[in-house]
Amino acid sequence: MQKEKRTENKAVLEVAGRDQQDQRLFLNFNREQCVWELTKSETELWKEPVDSVLESLTRIVTNEAPEWSGSASELLQLLPEIDMQPNVFTRKLNVSLERLLIDYNIKYEFDIIRKRKFSMKLLCSVSVCSLQNSLTMYLFKSCSIL
Numbered sequence: 617m618q619k620e621k622r623t624e625n626k627a628v629l630e631v632a633g634r635d636q637q638d639q640r641l642f643l644n645f646n647r648e649q650c651v652w653e654l655t656k657s658e659t660e661l662w663k664e665p666v667d668s669v670l671e672s673l674t675r676i677v678t679n680e681a682p683e684w685s686g687s688a689s690e691l692l693q694l695l696p697e698i699d700m701q702p703n704v705f706t707r708k709l710n711v712s713l714e715r716l717l718i719d720y721n722i723k724y725e726f727d728i729i730r731k732r733k734f735s736m737k738l739l740c741s742v743s744v745c746s747l748q749n750s751l752t753m754y755l756f757k758s759c760s761i762l
Contacts, residue, residue, distance in 0.1 A: 617643075627652070669698055669705075670712055670720055673738065677722050682740035 619627045625645040632638045642656040672695050676684050684691070688702035688709075698705065709716065709724055716722050725737040 626655075664715070664719075667712065667715070669700075669708055670716055672698060673716070673722055674720055677738045677740050679740060683738065685737040 617627050617629045625647070627643045627645070629641040629643055630639070631641065637659050640658040641654060642658075643652040644655045645651075646653050676691070676694055688706045692698060692700065692702060692705055700708070706726065710726060713724055716724050721740065723739040725739070727737075
């Protein structure tokens with residue numbers, strides 16, 4: 617709790633925790649009832665910091681080149697600033713699958729072709745949207761026939 621002066625009736629309580637959003641509560645002290653009353657609250661949404669690995673993928677997959685496919689080793693050769701082993705890089709992309717799509721508009725697909733032979737595919741959001749729209753149109757037409 618923060619007050620500008622020790623005797624002041626107004627205070628700001630900043631709440632932060634693992635299981636709740638960060639909040640700032642503006643309070644006013646009621647001297648007659650000896651209680652703090654809430655006057656206003658603000659919630660600040662927490663944003664994840666920029667991920668340099670995911671950010672670097674935006675240089676590979678662009679609107680001009682909306683698709684890239686190959687192995688993790690081949691992708692790491694295109695990104696010399698990333699100093700990771702291919703298996704660690706693949707694990708990072710697998711964990712960041714949703715964030716890659718939502719924040720960076722890149723769809724990531726990962727396939728095992730043969731034993732120990734991996735393939736990955738990156739698609740720009742334009743391709744993802746067109747794929748989703750064509751699928752939606754297909755489902756809509758299918759449902760309207762029934």
